[in-house]
Amino acid sequence: MAKLLKKPLKLALVQLATGADKAANLARARSKVLEASSQGANVVVLPECFNSPYGTKYFPKYAETLLPSPPSQEQSPSFHALSALAKEAKAYLIGGSIPEYGEETKKYYNTSLTFDPNGKLLATHRKVHLFDIDIPGKITFKESDALSPGNKVTIVDLPEYGKIAVAICYDVRFPELAMIAARKGCFLLVYPGAFNLTTGELHWELQARARAMDNQIYVGLCSPARDMSADYHAWGHSIIVDPMAAVQAQLDEQEGIAYAEIDDKKIEETRKGIPIYTQRRFDVYPDVSEGKVKYDE
Numbered sequence: 001m002a003k004l005l006k007k008p009l010k011l012a013l014v015q016l017a018t019g020a021d022k023a024a025n026l027a028r029a030r031s032k033v034l035e036a037s038s039q040g041a042n043v044v045v046l047p048e049c050f051n052s053p054y055g056t057k058y059f060p061k062y063a064e065t066l067l068p069s070p071p072s073q074e075q076s077p078s079f080h081a082l083s084a085l086a087k088e089a090k091a092y093l094i095g096g097s098i099p100e101y102g103e104e105t106k107k108y109y110n111t112s113l114t115f116d117p118n119g120k121l122l123a124t125h126r127k128v129h130l131f132d133i134d135i136p137g138k139i140t141f142k143e144s145d146a147l148s149p150g151n152k153v154t155i156v157d158l159p160e161y162g163k164i165a166v167a168i169c170y171d172v173r174f175p176e177l178a179m180i181a182a183r184k185g186c187f188l189l190v191y192p193g194a195f196n197l198t199t200g201e202l203h204w205e206l207q208a209r210a211r212a213m214d215n216q217i218y219v220g221l222c223s224p225a226r227d228m229s230a231d232y233h234a235w236g237h238s239i240i241v242d243p244m245a246a247v248q249a250q251l252d253e254q255e256g257i258a259y260a261e262i263d264d265k266k267i268e269e270t271r272k273g274i275p276i277y278t279q280r281r282f283d284v285y286p287d288v289s290e291g292k293v294k295y296d297e
């Protein structure tokens, strides 16, 4: 069986306490990411909308532009903060997500930036599936009132380790995306995300474990900490699940960092024991990773 992960790594999910002050959010992210790297984390993840409150009315106000790449400091303070932070932490940094204004499309997006330990941008993912739900009496949220969707599957090669996929929150509910990434050789699926008090308890852990179980790889979901004074109450409970669908680490709703060791042995053991990888019946149904998949915009 080919190795998916070249060497073990330590993953850290920073469940950040965020607020309305962007500069304060960036400063807090810096201190927590450096804390994670001082504990030996090689790959550090921030939550969805880590530099702003989560809500359609906030997206245009907090949006930054990323083009031309690299953007100027004025266009995107968050880009520069994340790039410098990855370098300072000497770690791969999946910078949660930020509201983005696409200069080329004149539209807004929910966008994640991944940097290498030299501060170089490796990948950009715009949330593909927008969070439009209506559960009467509980929660109505319509991201598409303010945002447009991204149009690609994002697979990032971390040269020292192997391939990971990055997607955002509601994207986790679409197993096709995870399955494509896994079949393309990813060892880890990372989702910065902010479930809520209606969907969180029933679906957050279940989604993480289901994506891990179906694909027999690691999954990390990284939430902001819960703030009951904010408009949107995040579920928290950032979680790392192994390829056997066992929970390796899970936080409560408060600020904290979840850590787990990620290694190829567990993927290999799982796939050897339950060899669904060699038992697929593409003569009966199609392989969703083949055919018309968009990897680049």
Ligand SMILES: NC(=O)CC(=O)C(=O)O
Pocket: 130, 131, 168, 169, 170, 171, 173, 193, 194, 195, 196, 199, 200, 203
């Ligand atoms: N916030 C999201 O994108 C998704 C979410 O909260 C849910 O799926 O539930």
